[in-house]
Amino acid sequence: MPIDDEAGSGAAFSQSLERGLMILSSFSETRPVLGIADISRAVTLNKSTTYRYVATLARLGYLHQDPETKKYSLGPKVVDLGFAALNSLEINRVAAPCLQSLADESGYTVSMAVLDGPDVVYVERRRSGRAAGGFAISLNLHVGSRLPAYCTSMGKVLLAHLEPAVLRALLDRTDFARRGPKTLTNREQLTAALAKIRQTGVAVNDEELAAGLRSVAAPVRDRTGRVVAAINIAVHLTVWATTADTVVARLERPLRHTAAEISTRLGYR
Amino acid sequence: MPIDDEAGSGAAFSQSLERGLMILSSFSETRPVLGIADISRAVTLNKSTTYRYVATLARLGYLHQDPETKKYSLGPKVVDLGFAALNSLEINRVAAPCLQSLADESGYTVSMAVLDGPDVVYVERRRSGRAAGGFAISLNLHVGSRLPAYCTSMGKVLLAHLEPAVLRALLDRTDFARRGPKTLTNREQLTAALAKIRQTGVAVNDEELAAGLRSVAAPVRDRTGRVVAAINIAVHLTVWATTADTVVARLERPLRHTAAEISTRLGYR
DNA sequence: CTCGCCGTTCGAACTGTTGAAACGCTCTGT
């Protein structure tokens, strides 16, 4: 066992599996097509070792090889898995209709996300017919997208309800990069914001991720009371939404209502 | 190398990786939460071996363990991968807007799918605002869904354009189970249908998958002329759509147009 | 024609993997 990461769990581990998965995740939206040599460099493995794993992945349908170029891309099996994962989150099944209603009523895009380490992952997303596209296109946001938690409304909600020790560990390894005009660029600002979120129960993103983009988020709890997800309403800069306060005033109520509705359906009292 | 499958490729293969992936795919929409013992039985592996792989998957974020029940479910990393895969299919990027237009114009649900072995996998799906839900709910169809090719319009289009040898191999291991009132339940019927599809260029599904459900599909070609995907329009039984012919008459034209449009954007002349 | 890079194959050295057994735990029925 070469691996002796921090947090001394380190006992049971499969090197081969890790390497195979490293290869799978070396494919991304920005690098969708790779050859053996590309992959081998990306994961720093011997070329023939890489080849054996890639051949395995291809044989099992996780990778697809273009017969002409000999290069590989992700296969349909991976799509399968991804959607099995999405549907596993029982939360989606109960939340989807609530989110749709909220989108229809408010006329804006509503999303739901969970926390994965320092990132949020979108697990559901509903647009009202009225508000087409907008920032979703510029940011290329969709179900499955990842965004750093510290600069999103849902991320801040989720961080705010983490156990202090876990939160501290997370913040230790987050880089407060400036993403928008008003990004919280240091730990103190974020910690203060989280405290306020714990008080008020909602988080606001006021152009912290991108210019002209504001959102309000609220927590979703399961039957044990744990915050398992967050939902938000996002609004692009418009004639009426000129300050964060205006946005909150208009959207907080229906948002809270929907979050509460979903929580209730998950068994939270 | 213990494996010596048919089709003597069998050289480079990683047992460990295969086993790890078997574990991942033992999770499904119907079995979203599994314990070590469940998995071990499902993949017929020794319990401790299973444990080691599961621990690895969990450590890397592909599985999530509920701290209370100790049971596992698919993690966000898998969702990531799935969407990376979807976006890798560059075809989606170019097709999505065309499909949306077609959905809006026709007022029906349009889909796109690729072939994976004997199944079709939905890779894109657009509903017009008008036609809400319907069979999509009863069949629980969504992007990532799999359906046997022989009883779907898109599946038949894709089968029709396969190389004869590949097609034969596929048909050898398909079970022509009855799925709807008019399912093609033997090889001869299907082969005849495929011949007609090659002639006309479109495939029709006339209640072969489910009662009251009809659809028309057309092929999408890439720059090399190969059929890489199919698109369809599906229509629920309604007042005007009482026979397959009526449906075709009304939808064939716009469908062909959109399929051609997408093919052109992929570089097909 | 040569060079360089590619995907792929080979094989002996070796190291990560295997699986039975046992641990501590929580239930369930007695």
Place this chain on the structure above:
DNA sequence: ACAGAGCGTTTCAACAGTTCGAACGGCGAG
């Protein structure tokens, strides 16, 4: 209280799957 069954987890020596350098044949560029 108790025994038993089942669970997730840990251990370890024997083993078998994996590793990586080297080499092959094909391809495109110079």
